[in-house]
Amino acid sequence: MAEGVTAEKLAKEFKAISISEFFERNRHLLGYDNPTKALITVVKEMVDNSLDATHDAGILPRIWVEVKEVGVDRIRIKVKDNGPGVVDKQIPFAFGRLLYGTRFHKLRQTRGMHGLGVKGAVLYAQLTTGKPTTIISSTGNGKTSYYELMINVAKNEPKIIKHEITDGKVWHGLQVEMEIEGRYVEGKRSVFEYLKETAIMNPYAHITFKGPNGRIDFPRVVNKLPPLPREIKPHPHGVELGMLQRMLSVTKSKTLIAFLMNEFSRVGRTSALAVCKKARIHPNVDPKQLGLRETERLFKAIQVTNFLRPPTDCLSPVGEDMLVRGLKKEIPAEFFTAITRQPEVYRGMPFVVEAAIAYGGSLPNKTEIMRFANKVPLLYQAGDCAITKAIQSIDWSRYGLKQA
Known part of the structure; x- marks a missing residue:
């Protein structure tokens, strides 16, 4: 042991850190690896929240997404929806305390469930710009809540900068606005592509995107929500x-x-x-x-005891008809087909695999694969699945084929 260093001295150096402080130091674990991916991650977390909230409330989603460049690698993002809103006293914790939410303890299919999502975006915004996030919400009671808040990283508690409640306007929904370090790009890994694929997988949602290059609408083509997944007990x-x-x-x-x-x-x-x-x-x-x-x-x-398989009504598959209609509204192909497989179970957890193909028409010859999990586009993990790993593990030379 080094001279002068004792167990007692080392013991004094032990300290705990909050979950917020951990993710502040390890933001890449939340998807904030670089400015380009960070922008997509923030938009994803906000849109996921809106889609889950409207679905839970039985409301056909109407979502507005605005992305504005306000400086070099500085982006202002605003997302608004027509969901049920968040009650005033819960807003600070819903946006200012990590691992706080309504879904973590429930066994049913949702886009997000860990209580990190949009709170991680709030944390990233304050970390890279030093500015608070603005939240405006109403539950349809004629009162509108306005918050500007940050996260007290040391305590994992909300830090309220400004709060007011106004009367008069009757509406319901949520608007979240923040400024981040981000970079807007076009192409496969872009906000536009993320929203287009989201619109395909959620054809009952109407999404409007206003970006640096103008406005585009992704209208709904289905006026019926998929069945709401039920909560189940663990198998x-x-x-x-x-x-x-x-x-x-x-x-x-x-x-x-x-x-x-x-x-x-x-x-x-x-x-x-x-x-x-x-x-x-x-x-x-x-x-x-x-x-x-x-x-x-x-x-x-x-x-070693045999039990019946767990119930599958905790799942909310898109369905073959919705998959085809979602593809048709965004993909200029000639032939469309889809299949929803029967539910399977892994480690007591039910899951369902769905697949769809669009072919011909004015599509380019190059094959494009879109991969989703819980109806969320996986722009950065398109090959991170069992099918890809199985294909890669096969020695295709035995079959006279070359593997790229």
Whole structure:
């Protein structure tokens, strides 16, 4: 050990940092790698919020996106929607506290679920420009909330710069405006391309984009929202040992059999009794009293017990008809077709694969692939999927083919 350095001295140097401070230092983890990608990420987070909010409220989305260059690598972004709005007292936390949201604890398909999204954009804006984000919202009660806020990075708390409530105008929706370090470009990885692909995957949304090169509309062609996904309980095969421990410690169930039936999906009395028998634990024991060895036996018993697959109504597939109609309104092709596969399950989590093809017409000869996850365009991760990795792992020379 170096001279003069003791364990006691080192102990004094330990300190905790907030989640906001962590992401301030590691903004690339939120998608803010460079000015070009940062602009797309900010627009994505705002539009995702608008699409999820309107869908949850049963409102056909009407979204306005404005991107304005205000200096060298300085961009002002404004996104407005016709959603349900955010109640006044929740606005500071919804935009000024990371890991705060309505979706993280719910098992159902949404575009965002980690409570980072738009808060990460607020953090990036203040980090690169030193300016607050402006939020204007109304829930249709005749009152309009106005906030200018930043994030107190050390405490992961909202820092309110300005707040006022005005009366008189009856409307509902949300408007978010911020200035960031960003770079506007045209081409495949651009705001325009992101919004075009978003319009294809969400043909029930009407999106207006006003950018440096003018205005363009992506009108809706479907006047019906897809089914709203339902929240489900975790499937027993999707739970790991540590999660099972935590669930046992906080459950309100008084017996183990009740815990298994109440906390998981697809677990009835018969299968719950089978798990208890395999784990050699009495079904009426208090679940909070289980020790590590008993919990490990319970976990192993769950893994070897057959359960029905989890329900799939937590998913919200686009559907074959909507996929085709979305493609037709943006792609000048001659032939269109789509397929929605039957839901599958991985580690207790249901998922569905959908695919569509547009061919012929005035399309160029070069093939273009658009990849989506949760209806969100993946402009930067188009090849980060199981299909691509499987194709790359095959030795195509055995089949007389050359791999590019």
